[in-house]
Amino acid sequence: AQSVTQLGSHVSVSEGALVLLRCNYSSSVPPYLFWYVQYPNQGLQLLLKYTTGATLVKGINGFEAEFKKSETSFHLTKPSAHMSDAAEYFCAVSGGSSASKIIFGSGTRLSIRP
Amino acid sequence: DVKVTQSSRYLVKRTGEKVFLECVQDMDHENMFWYRQDPGLGLRLIYFSYDVKMKEKGDIPEGYSVSREKKERFSLILESASTNQTSMYLCASSFWGTLNTEAFFGQGTRLTVV
Numbered sequence: 083a084q085s086v087t088q089l090g091s092h093v094s095v096s097e098g099a100l101v102l103l104r105c106n107y108s109s110s111v112p113p114y115l116f117w118y119v120q121y122p123n124q125g126l127q128l129l130l131k132y133t134t135g136a137t138l139v140k141g142i143n144g145f146e147a148e149f150k151k152s153e154t155s156f157h158l159t160k161p162s163a164h165m166s167d168a169a170e171y172f173c174a175v176s177g178g179s180s181a182s183k184i185i186f187g188s189g190t191r192l193s194i195r196p
Numbered sequence: 197d198v199k200v201t202q203s204s205r206y207l208v209k210r211t212g213e214k215v216f217l218e219c220v221q222d223m224d225h226e227n228m229f230w231y232r233q234d235p236g237l238g239l240r241l242i243y244f245s246y247d248v249k250m251k252e253k254g255d256i257p258e259g260y261s262v263s264r265e266k267k268e269r270f271s272l273i274l275e276s277a278s279t280n281q282t283s284m285y286l287c288a289s290s291f292w293g294t295l296n297t298e299a300f301f302g303q304g305t306r307l308t309v310v
Contacts, residue, residue, distance in 0.1 A: 091236060114297055125286070125301040126239075133297070172238060176297055183254065184229065184290065184299050188238035 084109045084175045086187035094193040101160040103190045105147075105173030108154065115156040116174040116184070117147055126172065132156065143167070168194045199223070202287050202302040209309050215274040217305050219287030226292040228270035229299060230254075230262065233284040245270055246292075277309045 089104040107113055117129040130141025137149040143166075147158045156173060170191050176182040203218035221228065227246050231239040231254075241254030243262040251262050259281060263271045270289075274281055284306050288299035 088238075116298055118301075125303045126288075126299075127301075128298050131298050174239075174299075182227075182297065183241055183244050183252070184288070184297075185241060185255075186231070186239035188236060 084113065084177055084183070084185045086173050086175050086185055088173050088187035088190050090190055091188065092191045092193065094195060095163050096195045097165055098162050101145075101158070101163045101167065101192065103158040103171050103173075103192065105156045105158065105187060106154055107156060107173070107175045109175055109177065111177050114176045114182075115147075115149060116176075117141065117145070117156075117158050118172045118174060118186075119143075120170045120172065120189075122169075129158070129171075163192075163194050165194050165196070168192055200287055200289055200300050200302040202285075202305050204305050205303060207305060207307045209274075209277050209307065211278060211309055213274075213277050213309075215277045215307070215309075217272040217274075217285055217287075217307070219270045219272070219289075219302060220268055221270075221289040221300070222268065223289065223291070223300070224267065225289035225300075226267070227290040227299075228264065229288040229290075230260075230270065230272045231286045231288065232256065233286055233304070239286060242272065277307075279309050281307065282309045283307060 085108045115132040118126040132149045173187045176184045230242040245264045261273045287302045290299045
């Protein structure tokens, strides 16, 4: 079984500051990990994903995340926040097989201060 | 581009009505999902289907059923709608594969039960 915990339901940073959104997962099999973003009144869009191979993955809009198996973490970072990054972010995990459920965390709302 | 289309953006139904939410995807994906999104709770999986006529319960299946008679279509059924089923419903689909298992989402259906 898989589960995801996102620490912090709301994160606020200043424009230009580092963005760090935390995600810890639990999985009984090697996981596939995802970050999605949801802008107001829109559907979810994939930011990045980890399946196998390189543990540091880069996504769209300057975001990246690092898979750390020993810490069961997949934190999302961006070096310099932009006003357009304000949105809700969801971490998700699947079991990595063809017919696997995708389980989401409770989400983190990111606010950007001018 | 993958397209996942949900039949309605907004629905208002009365308590006790039978409600059908329809979802169609055009990418020949094997997996299809129904999630419910509520503030502070993230996305919770209602049902998952990995093939035609195949389904698995998610985390919150009570009060819901599903139908998948054709590969491209996945329907969520509320047998007798209740006010606690007022929510945003999101449909998603994904490919059977080891490297491309991310889910693609529809725009959502906001259901209000009165």
